Amino acid sequence: MLQVKARIIENKELLPETYYRLSLKTPPIARLAKPGQFVHLRVNEKIFPLLRRPFSIHSVHKENIQILYKVTGAGTGILSRRKKDELLDVIGPLGNGYRLPDKRTKVILVAGGAGVASLCFLSQRLASCPAVLIGGRSKRDILGRDKFKRLKTKIKISTEDGSLGKKGLVTDLLQELLPTLHSPLPTVIYACGPMKMLKETAKIAERHRALCYVSLEEFIVCGVGACQGCAVRTKNGYKRVCKDGPVFDSKEIIW
Ligand SMILES: Cc1cc2nc3c(=O)[nH]c(=O)nc-3n(C[C@H](O)[C@H](O)[C@H](O)COP(=O)(O)OP(=O)(O)OC[C@H]3O[C@@H](n4cnc5c(N)ncnc54)[C@H](O)[C@@H]3O)c2cc1C
Structure with a gap:
């Protein structure tokens, strides 16, 4: 640091x-x-x-x-x-950053609003990724699509007002997509966005037995793990988003 x-x-x-x-x-x-x-x-x-x-x-x-x-x-x-x-x-x-996926996995990126920011950087380090799902309130909140071009991936968009892509939530896209991934390879989901979206993403991932990493955007005060201001409840006790996160295995969080 x-x-x-x-x-x-x-x-x-x-x-x-x-x-x-x-x-x-x-x-x-x-x-x-x-x-x-x-x-x-x-x-x-x-x-x-x-x-x-x-x-x-x-x-x-x-x-x-x-x-x-x-x-x-x-x-x-x-x-x-x-x-x-x-x-x-x-x-x-x-912070800890995303754990990079095994080559023998199917990677899905799920972004809500400005949450796309960290997933763009992650995409620079991926060999492949079958789908990127981006959601926002309206088409004005859909950002960063150009950054995923290198992966030649399918980009699916949702907006709450229907002004771009499918009307609804990005988690609706995930819900639709997962059953169509007929693959023997395990699925790994990386998600960043508002807490409600991450909670729903975690639920869907669990239902489909997919590994899911979420990047939490809790309020951070000191940023270096000293003040405990950003602590979240996990199955292993309270953890600091700034130092132990911001990326967690979704199954670890007590939502
Ligand atoms: C690890 C981490 C990474 C982040 N990455 C990004 C990023 O890449 N791009 C980006 O736009 N934002 C990101 N955020 C959120 C960003 O830090 C806040 O939006 C910012 O601190 C708000 O500061 P402010 O003084 O403008 O707003 P404030 O006056 O502090 O708050 C104004 C409004 O913003 C909301 N807000 C404040 N902090 C947060 C937060 N942490 N998460 C969600 N809403 C908040 C409050 O609810 C309030 O309504 C990240 C947060 C964390 C913890």
Whole structure:
């Protein structure tokens, strides 16, 4: 884990005042980063907001890392106004990251909204993946599709308002897909998104005897396992999302 001042290469607005993609030049973090890990950013040098904000590593290109974020409050609002060439105080890479799948498995990626961020990075390390399922409230929340092109995979979309893909939830897509995967190979699901979506994904995975890894986006305070502020209940006692996670085997979590 490192603390660096990273230069902003780009802070691109993908959807007006909502989604942004931030590229940071930080060779040491780029070198160490693994899919599923996150960085903890200070959005400015002022007293407010005092706490850092956690963001998954969305991709790595040579010396740069990218994060994909949604403006949801004061911290991300400030971050969205930071400009090219300014410096950001970054701690990372943090957390355990995704356990990469065995070659003899079928990998399904399930993303909800900005949860697609960490799965894009994971897809850079996969040899193959039969399906990527992406869901959001509307077509404006469907991001990152271009990042999966390399895998030549089937991308299925769902939106709650029906403005793109199938009307409904991304877990409906998963429910439909799993029984059609007639394969002797075991299935591994990687999921990132809102807690409700992850809970439902875990249930469906269990029903189909698929291994399922979920990346939790609980509130994180210190980011290094000291404050216990992000503890979640698991079958092995309380675990810290920032240090023991953010990726967990879905069967371990007490939902
Ligand atoms: C390990 C991890 C990885 C994450 N990766 C990403 C990412 O790649 N892209 C991204 O857009 N966001 C990600 N998040 C969520 C992101 O950290 C929060 O959205 C951000 O901290 C909000 O800061 P804020 O000051 O703008 O909002 P606040 O003023 O703190 O909160 C505003 C609103 O955002 C919601 N919110 C705050 N924190 C979270 C959270 N952790 N999860 C869900 N909702 C939250 C609150 O419910 C509130 O309604 C991640 C969170 C974790 C723990």
